[in-house]
Amino acid sequence: MTIIANYQFLISGVGIALFGRVNPQKGTVGLVTPLGYEQPLVERLEAKFKLPVVVINDAKAALLAEQTLGSLKVVSDGALVTLGTSIGGGVILANRIHEGRHQLAGEFSYLVQNKRFLSESASAVKLMTALRDLLGAAKEMTDHQVFLAALENPLAKELIQTYSYNLATVLVNLQVSFDLERIAIGGGLGQEEKLITLLNQSFLEIMASLPNNPLYRPELVAAKLGNQAGLYGAYQLLTERMRS
Template identity: 35%
Template sequence: MDFLVLDVGGSFIKYAIMNEKAEFMEKGKTPTPMDTIEHFIDVVGTIFDKYKDRIAGMAMSMPGRIDSDRGYLYTGGNLEYNTDKEIVSILQKRCPLPITVENDGKCAALAEAWLGSLKDCDDGIVVILGTGVGGGIIKDKKLHKGKHFIAGELSFIFTNNAAFESKYSHMWGMQAGLSGLCVPVAKAKNLPIEEVDGYRVFQYANSGDEEVLNILDDYCYRLVLQLYNLQYIYDPEKIAIGGGISKGEILIKYIRKNIEKYYNNLEPNLGVKPEVVTCEFYNDSNLIGALYNYLTKYKL
């Protein structure tokens, strides 16, 4: 049995034909429409037409605050045209088959809980370091969504560190997202921010650039403070770190270094160290989690 699985991002809609074992038979991507929901439905419909004779259903990962049981988007994230939309019902008029939808960060958590680094855990948290901070919470091996479907929306955690000149500077998403690394590195190297991305930051770091390593150390210290908060609020077995920048071993090395640093400052017998691991899936995590959400809903 094959399924069409879509990961709707801010730049591209990634799609794949997958089976119930999360094996990929085919992959592709197309630019995400940024103008209207009609254009969005047309693009998704065109992908559907290509595969409609070989699929049993469609599973989708999307940005926004989502009631996945109802198939309703309270917000569309950066795709504002999807706000307050019965997205599953709308899509089914164009693609008449079973469709599921879930938030992208929550899909990443589902992927790790199903087949990834949290598969041996009852309780865990996934933290995705990207433009902001996405994620999801796993409770008793199931996704915890919360009353208002915002459990795991880690970007909106408030901090008292207004490190950057922005109305969002007091939110964790601004400080622990890519800007939390790229902005100070750009300033330190006297470069336009447009020329500094995660890849360049870690080029500096991996080459032993002391200035950038100090920035990375400070970034990880501030990140670790919030990981301790998550540990004490929820007490997960593991916290899995994902996102493109988590691929580099040096990031996890510095996170673990700062976990030890903070732990050594706690009162004896009061400290519990977060166990931090890397996510197993990167670009495929949202696709795998979206598929699992579909299989769970339809008990396949």
């Protein structure tokens, strides 16, 4: 707020990407439950700053950025799965981001796997914490360095393989549900080339186990825009609104 106030003469509009239930058309935000009450965030901020304001769910913002600038640019039916503290993303169907009746499509963290929410079993942060603890990694080691070191440790590598297999089952379920052309993996862990390789291997393994399997195999790729995708998406939505 202070930054906007201090530099308002340089700012043409404000784009916000945030966690939770967001209705970009109405400019409202609420809790990630059907009972969550809505707050008119855009209306309040526009009244305060006298500037155009847009708001979008952070995972949908990343999806919009990948659709416009990144790994899903030429894809009519695809998905983004972001790996972080939890797991999120979204789906593109017929070149349009599918938001759902209540703007909650793509809240993958609430999918259930083995009686657990994916927010627990597919958390990249929890995986990296477990790898650091197992390896006794120094604090100054980056997640990338820890991941590479884990691949050389049998027990740590087994954790990664289990994680990739569990995540691959989710991707197979997405493919069954939406018949996708490409699935991009975002978040810091999604940039690990070896994880993408393991995901592809696990995906093929699961598909091979399905009798009379009619599924088309989608491309599984790393998202291109990394952790900045949400910012790009919010900016993209803002520029689209300002042009219209």
